[in-house]
Amino acid sequence: MNEQDKILSEVTQSDYKYGFVSSFESESIPKGLNEDVIRIISAKKNEPEWMLEFRLNAYRNWLKMTMPTWAHLKIPEINYQDIIYYSAPKQSAKYDSLDEVDPELLETFNKLGIPLDEQKVLAGVAVDAVLDSVSVKTTFRDVLAEKGIIFCSFSEAVQEHPDLVRKYMGSVVPSSDNYFAALNSAVFSDGSFCYIPKGVRCPMELSTYFRINAANTGQFERTLIVAEDDSYVSYLEGCTAPMRDENQLHAAIVEIVAMNNAEVKYSTVQNWYPGDKNGKGGIYNFVTKRGLCQGKGSKISWSQVETGSAVTWKYPSTILLGDNSVSEFYSVAVTNHHQQADTGTKMIHIGKNTKSTIVSKGISAGKSNNSYRGLVKVSKRAEGARNFSQCDSLLLGDKCGAHTFPYIECENNTAILEHEATTSKIGEDQIFYCNQRGISTEDAIGMIVNGYAKEVLNTLPMEFAVEAQKLLQITLEGSVG
Amino acid sequence: MSEHIDSNTMKYKLISLYQQNLQQINEGLPERMNKYRDQAIREFDKQGIPIKGEEKYKYTDLMHAFGRTYGYIFKAPNITVDSKTIFQCAVPDLDTHTLILENGWYDALNNQHAELPEEVVACSIREAAVKYTDLFEKHYNQQVLEHPESVAAFNTAFAQDGMFLYIPDGFVMEKPIQIINLLRGSNPLLVNQRNLILAGKNSQAKVIVCDHTLSQQNFLSNTVTEIFVDEHAVFDFYNIQNQHNQSSQLSSLYIQQMQHSNTLTNTLTLHGGFVRNNVFVKLAEEHAEANVFGLALVDNKQHVDNFTFIDHAVPNCQSNEMYKNILDDEATGAFNGRILVRPDAQKTLAFQSNKNICLTPTARFFTKPQLEIYADDVKCSHGATIGQIDEDALFYLQSRGIGGREARMMLMYAFAYEVIRNIRVPVLTERYGELVEKRLRGELSRCEGCFVHCN
Numbered sequence: 001m002n003e004q005d006k007i008l009s010e011v012t013q014s015d016y017k018y019g020f021v022s023s024f025e026s027e028s029i030p031k032g033l034n035e036d037v038i039r040i041i042s043a044k045k046n047e048p049e050w051m052l053e054f055r056l057n058a059y060r061n062w063l064k065m066t067m068p069t070w071a072h073l074k075i076p077e078i079n080y081q082d083i084i085y086y087s088a089p090k091q092s093a094k095y096d097s098l099d100e101v102d103p104e105l106l107e108t109f110n111k112l113g114i115p116l117d118e119q120k121v122l123a124g125v126a127v128d129a130v131l132d133s134v135s136v137k138t139t140f141r142d143v144l145a146e147k148g149i150i151f152c153s154f155s156e157a158v159q160e161h162p163d164l165v166r167k168y169m170g171s172v173v174p175s176s177d178n179y180f181a182a183l184n185s186a187v188f189s190d191g192s193f194c195y196i197p198k199g200v201r202c203p204m205e206l207s208t209y210f211r212i213n214a215a216n217t218g219q220f221e222r223t224l225i226v227a228e229d230d231s232y233v234s235y236l237e238g239c240t241a242p243m244r245d246e247n248q249l250h251a252a253i254v255e256i257v258a259m260n261n262a263e264v265k266y267s268t269v270q271n272w273y274p275g276d277k278n279g280k281g282g283i284y285n286f287v288t289k290r291g292l293c294q295g296k297g298s299k300i301s302w303s304q305v306e307t308g309s310a311v312t313w314k315y316p317s318t319i320l321l322g323d324n325s326v327s328e329f330y331s332v333a334v335t336n337h338h339q340q341a342d343t344g345t346k347m348i349h350i351g352k353n354t355k356s357t358i359v360s361k362g363i364s365a366g367k368s369n370n371s372y373r374g375l376v377k378v379s380k381r382a383e384g385a386r387n388f389s390q391c392d393s394l395l396l397g398d399k400c401g402a403h404t405f406p407y408i409e410c411e412n413n414t415a416i417l418e419h420e421a422t423t424s425k426i427g428e429d430q431i432f433y434c435n436q437r438g439i440s441t442e443d444a445i446g447m448i449v450n451g452y453a454k455e456v457l458n459t460l461p462m463e464f465a466v467e468a469q470k471l472l473q474i475t476l477e478g479s480v481g
Numbered sequence: 482m483s484e485h486i487d488s489n490t491m492k493y494k495l496i497s498l499y500q501q502n503l504q505q506i507n508e509g510l511p512e513r514m515n516k517y518r519d520q521a522i523r524e525f526d527k528q529g530i531p532i533k534g535e536e537k538y539k540y541t542d543l544m545h546a547f548g549r550t551y552g553y554i555f556k557a558p559n560i561t562v563d564s565k566t567i568f569q570c571a572v573p574d575l576d577t578h579t580l581i582l583e584n585g586w587y588d589a590l591n592n593q594h595a596e597l598p599e600e601v602v603a604c605s606i607r608e609a610a611v612k613y614t615d616l617f618e619k620h621y622n623q624q625v626l627e628h629p630e631s632v633a634a635f636n637t638a639f640a641q642d643g644m645f646l647y648i649p650d651g652f653v654m655e656k657p658i659q660i661i662n663l664l665r666g667s668n669p670l671l672v673n674q675r676n677l678i679l680a681g682k683n684s685q686a687k688v689i690v691c692d693h694t695l696s697q698q699n700f701l702s703n704t705v706t707e708i709f710v711d712e713h714a715v716f717d718f719y720n721i722q723n724q725h726n727q728s729s730q731l732s733s734l735y736i737q738q739m740q741h742s743n744t745l746t747n748t749l750t751l752h753g754g755f756v757r758n759n760v761f762v763k764l765a766e767e768h769a770e771a772n773v774f775g776l777a778l779v780d781n782k783q784h785v786d787n788f789t790f791i792d793h794a795v796p797n798c799q800s801n802e803m804y805k806n807i808l809d810d811e812a813t814g815a816f817n818g819r820i821l822v823r824p825d826a827q828k829t830l831a832f833q834s835n836k837n838i839c840l841t842p843t844a845r846f847f848t849k850p851q852l853e854i855y856a857d858d859v860k861c862s863h864g865a866t867i868g869q870i871d872e873d874a875l876f877y878l879q880s881r882g883i884g885g886r887e888a889r890m891m892l893m894y895a896f897a898y899e900v901i902r903n904i905r906v907p908v909l910t911e912r913y914g915e916l917v918e919k920r921l922r923g924e925l926s927r928c929e930g931c932f933v934h935c936n
Contacts, residue, residue: 395854395856397857403853404850405851406851408847408867410867413842416868417867419864423852423861424859424861
């Protein structure tokens with residue numbers, strides 16, 4: 001057994017660091033999905049009639065659809081009647097200060113390393129903490145409100161800003177878009193809503209922590225970000241989930257609308273429970289994320305670090321509708337044990353002189369499979385479109401797989417599209433070079449992997465970059481520094 | 482126009498055509514060839530005619546090819562015409578052993594002048610099925626069965642004739658062998674040609690395949706070629722596609738390589754209304770090397786789709802792949818290149834590159850390179866680009882007194898030359914270059930060499 005094999009076997013033996021269950025009470029409805037369940041969810045959230053209609057429409061569409069099978073994934077059949085579609089922490093009253101919050105809930109956050117109070121002071125990040133489905137605590141609202149920024153839970157937004165929600169919800173991801181989007185549109189529990197008015201530059205990084213808690217509860221959040229003309233916002237989303245034996249379903253929707261010269265930066269660190277080393281349990285993560293560069297010169301950039309989930313099916317996409325709009329996609333996806341990831345992006349060029357950049361780095365270890373699937377489409381009237389795509393794969397171990405499925409569709413001759421992909425493993429010469437300078441093999445692999453992912457990690461906001469690096473290390477525990 | 486028939490109706494029509502003519506198809510052929518037919522037609526039934534949207538045929542709808550009305554010839558024709566009177570090769574001065582097929586049927590009359598070395602076996606596949614039973618039994622349809630493909634299965638069900646070529650162990654062919662398939666007739670025709678080529682251990686051979694249409698009818702040629710390359714053999718396969726724009730061409734090429742073998746395939750598409758090329762290469766033993774190249778120059782409303790699948794089944798093999806397309810007018814092109822590195826196929830080197838130029842706003846191109854890798858100690862890469870002629874390079878040439886049109890031509894030729902220069906027959910490289918240049922200048926009529934002068 002050589003050094004690298006030893007490290008790899010250590011990797012496969014490491015357990016999930018964030019596996020625990022908080023046992024505070026939560027309020028659930030019975031398992032199963034039908035129109036009544038949707039009505040109950042809607043009623044519990046005190047939603048207006050149009051919202052219920054939206055949900056029911058989506059549900060009816062969903063019934064006609066079948067689960068997509070084109071992804072390079074092996075997904076056991078999911079029994080959608082065996083899932084609880086709504087779960088809320090029982091004490092859902094609003095709090096004025098942290099003292100009133102359920103101490104166990106606070107403890108959960110502490111275990112996650114996100115002490116709300118400390119973050120308030122030190123990081124200057126407003127956290128809209130979603131525990132299971134209902135928003136429990138929102139901080140820094142006052143600071144944001146002064147600038148006219150609306151940052152609240154989705155349910156609150158439905159109550160307080162129904163016009164905005166109605167106008168933009170479903171405008172980027174229609175409820176009939178795909179199987180999981182339809183499911184989410186029917187049963188979504190909560191999520192975040194963010195509205196940046198014209199000309200406002202959001203003074204802080206907005207962030208939300210999603211967390212799946214009560215057993216057998218699918219989490220169906222919905223995020224909607226609207227950036228008006230000349231505004232800017234950077235939005236962070238991070239996830240960890242407790243250890244669980246049964247597979248949990250997660251189907252989220254993220255919609256972003258960017259108007260003239262607006263810029264939205266959306267960063268994700270995803271570290272849900274990936275299942276144990278035998279491939280048992282873990283989260284199914286089927287997410288539809290899409291941004292619309294509606295205005296001229298608008299920009300949407302996606303950065304993601306994907307280390308968790310048993311199965312990931314996720315393609316943050318951008319529709320470049322406005323002339324001169326720009327989109328970027330930076331991704332690091334790490335899979336270990338029996339994890340499967342089929343992730344990538346779609347860049348749909350419609351406006352003139354639109355630009356997109358795709359940088360995707362996949363790292364596979366153990367017996368995992370990691371696929372990049374990306375579409376670059378240049379429509380007929382997208383004069384002067386420009387795309388550069390790069391997808392690299394790094395293999396750690398000989399039982400894992402790395403795959404790329406890029407689709408490039410060009411209907412305009414003025415487009416310049418480039419795509420390149422490489423697959424390799426860490427070179428023995430690279431490790432030897434580090435070794436002879438007194439760096440242990442383990443540290444060397446850590447350095448190389450972090451260096452390999454650096455191009456993407458650098459695009460994350462500072463607070464996140466640190467966490468992302470940690471996550472990379474934990475996921476590849478034993479091999480990485 | 483029968484183009485609006487849906488693919489299912491067409492499928493059942495073709496299956497019933499098979500059932501009605503089975504006796505005639507089987508006639509004169511041994512069981513070892515006929516035994517695959519029923520299974521093949523079931524496969525065709527299962528898969529149907531691939532239509533747009535299916536993953537492998539994402540950008541190509543085969544109903545364009547199958548949706549028309551064709552005639553069939555189920556009885557071996559009696560060829561009495563000297564091929565030289567009806568056809569002259571567009572590649573002159575090429576010193577080759579020339580073998581002729583007409584509508585997929587082996588032309589025994591004209592092929593007696595091929596002057597092949599005694600050791601080499603060249604005959605119709607009908608004859609081989611009877612005469613060379615061991616070789617036939619061992620190799621016929623084996624590779625097709627590994628990759629159940631609708632069009633190949635269709636061919637297996639209907640195939641009655643084609644080319645059989647056997648290069649014995651240790652034999653080195655000095656001159657290339659040229660196989661010319663002439664499509665002619667007074668009615669539209671569907672041709673299922675079936676070729677089997679075996680290159681023995683340590684042998685060396687080069688085969689050039691040309692397809693020509695001699696009459697202005699709708700042709701659908703559905704060709705399947707299985708090539709088996711044994712240990713240490715070096716084998717080249719050049720395919721020149723030059724048919725008129727009402728024709729459809731489906732070509733499926735299967736190559737299996739044993740240890741230390743080396744192959745080169747080069748597909749040059751000059752003309753053809755609707756072209757789909759499937760290339761399957763299996764590197765079945767260690768230290769095999771496959772070079773897969775292709776160049777397509779398409780205009781009008783032509784459609785060219787190249788699909789390649791390179792299977793690295795064992796360690797220490799290498800594959801190089803390069804496909805280039807130049808699209809003019811309203812042409813559409815597609816490329817789908819799949820590379821599979823199986824578990825434990827360590828030390829694999831697999832490189833793929835796909836570059837395309839769209840000359841007009843109405844030309845469209847779709848590309849889908851695809852790597853599937855299950856081994857860690859490998860070096861694999863792919864690159865794909867779609868763009869135009871570099872304006873800076875154009876300016877550079879113009880600033881040196883070269884006219885705009887000529888400069889553009891030079892750059893296009895240089896773009897194409899990257900594929901051409903990989904040809905391992907020097908004289909063919911030259912001829913290829915000339916053909917491409919003529920084609921780019923619009924001087925190469927699609928029926929060059931044809932005496933019919935129908936257009």
